[in-house]
Amino acid sequence: MMRVRYVNGRAARRAALVALMLSASPLAAAAQAAAPTQIAPPPAAPPAGRNMSESVAAIVNDQIISTYDLAQRMRLLIATSGVQPTEQTLPQFQREALVSLVDERLQLIELRRLEKDQKIELVATNDEVDEELSGMAQQNNMTRDQFVGALGAQGIGPETLREQVRANISWQRWIRGRYGSRLRIGEDQIKAAQKQAEAAASKPQYQISEIMIDAGRVGGMDAALQGANQLVVQIQKGAPFPAVARQFSALPTAASGGDAGWVSTGEVVPQVQQALDQMRPGQLSTPIPVKDGVYIVYLRDKRAGAGAALVSMKQAAVALNAQASDAEVAAARAKLESLRPTITGCETLEAAAAKVPGVVAGDLGEAEIKDLAAPFRAAAESLQPGQVSEPIRTSAGLHLVAVCGRRAAGDQEISHDQIENRLYGQQLSMISRRYMRDLRNSATIETR
Structure with missing residues (x-):
């Protein structure tokens, strides 16, 4: 079992981290969502150097995670999540940062053990990390130097992101290389998934x-x-x-x-x-x-x-309240009856209606036939695309309804290869999670 020991002094260190991180509150305003690590230059913030008071935040199998490491990871989380740092959210940042650092430390310890035992290189090199950072920078429309500079302007040392990237790409490569070639998605699994998708559709x-x-x-x-x-x-x-x-x-x-x-x-x-x-x-x-x-x-x-039937419609209408006189209804009906022959389909309805005073045209959009009001549902069920209804009386007025299109709801059928790739990814993800669970359970972790 994983052995976790808590050491006195957490409250004082948390208070110090709160003071440190609140000084970085402008960072969240710069966070965006379009890329895995989206950075935009914020107002100037003092860099967080290693001259700050350091102590031990955690020990993972005799390897130390310092409060500097923890504060740096918290800054990175704030810069890339867009969540505003407050006294209420900082404990969550601290918890997530520490869990991530512990997991990454376990991954790198395991990979270096495997390197030694199997005489192979598993941990990503500096060149590989640089290549990944260049990709992140490109997603942010920056060069790598500009990207690292933007991090530095927010008080985040370059090694903070580099070590996160190194652990992530190394671990994903190991899991895929070690287990990916052994995974076999059987035809019975794919057929079962296809049947499930058909039923769900x-x-x-x-x-x-x-x-x-x-x-x-x-x-x-x-x-x-x-x-x-x-x-x-x-x-x-x-x-x-x-x-x-x-x-x-x-x-x-x-x-x-x-x-x-x-x-x-x-x-x-x-x-x-x-x-x-x-x-x-x-x-x-x-x-x-x-x-x-x-x-x-x-x-x-x-x-x-x-299985649902969807219909798209347009209308031309004359507004009439529910208390309109028979003469008013008759006049509106005559107006729409004279308009109806000039409408040859949805594409001409609005232009034709615009020529008749008092008639308003509009797009009713797409809806399930069963969800329509009764008079419109009857028209949707009986008319073919391009046909126009007789005038329909409602409490709001008198309407001509044109059916523009009809289709069955639901997405296109998922292909054999799409299902196979999805099942492959799910199984690989499950292997990685189980591997990490075993590493945590066998580790000695002290959280201070």
Whole structure:
């Protein structure tokens, strides 16, 4: 089992870190979401050199993580997540920074052990790290020197990001090289996934981004819920969801900014499904407690299942209130009846209606036929694309409705290769998580 020992002095060190990090509060305003590490030059901030008072933050298998290392990683998290550092959010930054540093230290210790035993090079070289940093800089429309300079202007030493990058690319390369060639995705697995996708296609589907705070990593459900609440507040204040997901989410989708793509009813845990059923596109959920942590979900879009019939329509209408006289209704009907023959389809409806005084035209958009009001539903079911209805009376007026198109809802069928690649990635991610769990359980970690 992992042996964790807590040493007195944490409160004093946390107070020092709070004072240090609050001095860097302008950093969050510069964070963006478009790249894994998005940096823009902020107002001048004093660089954080190693002359600050240092002590031991943690010991991982006899290797020290200093409070300087911890403060630097916290600065990097702030600069790349867009979350505003406050006295309330700093404990979360500190916790996430320390967990990340411990995991990276375990990874590098394991890789160097394997290098020695197997006489192979596994840890990324300086040239490989430079190449990765150049890619990050390009995503930020900078040269590598400009990118490193922008970090330095925010008090972040270049080695802070370099060591994070070194650990990440080394570990991913090892896992893929060691286990990737051994993974075999069978045809039975692919066929089963295809059947599951076909069954799910008839259900409502949700395009979501997700964050999950792992209770086991952050010290329990109370800490996870508190951290999730703080992240929701920060996202509502403008912190970019993708940047927050990359830095705080424990899910594999963190690498893509939390983007989980389209999911169907039943593909997410029941608590998340219940929240999605109540949300509208563009909404951010409140924290959602689940078995192992707390979810935050952003619903980007929503669509009906593949079995649903969708119709797109336009209308030309004369406004009439419910109490309009028979003469007023008759006059409006005559006006629309004279207009109707001049409309040859959706493409001509608006131009034709514009020539008739008192007639207003508009696009009704796309909707499920079953969700339409009864008079419009009858027209949608009976008309072919390009046809125009008889005048329809509603409490708002008299309407001509043109059907522009009809289609079955649902996405295109997922290909064989797409399913195979998805299953391959899922299995590789599971192997990596299990490997890390075993390393933590066998490690000696002292947190001070």
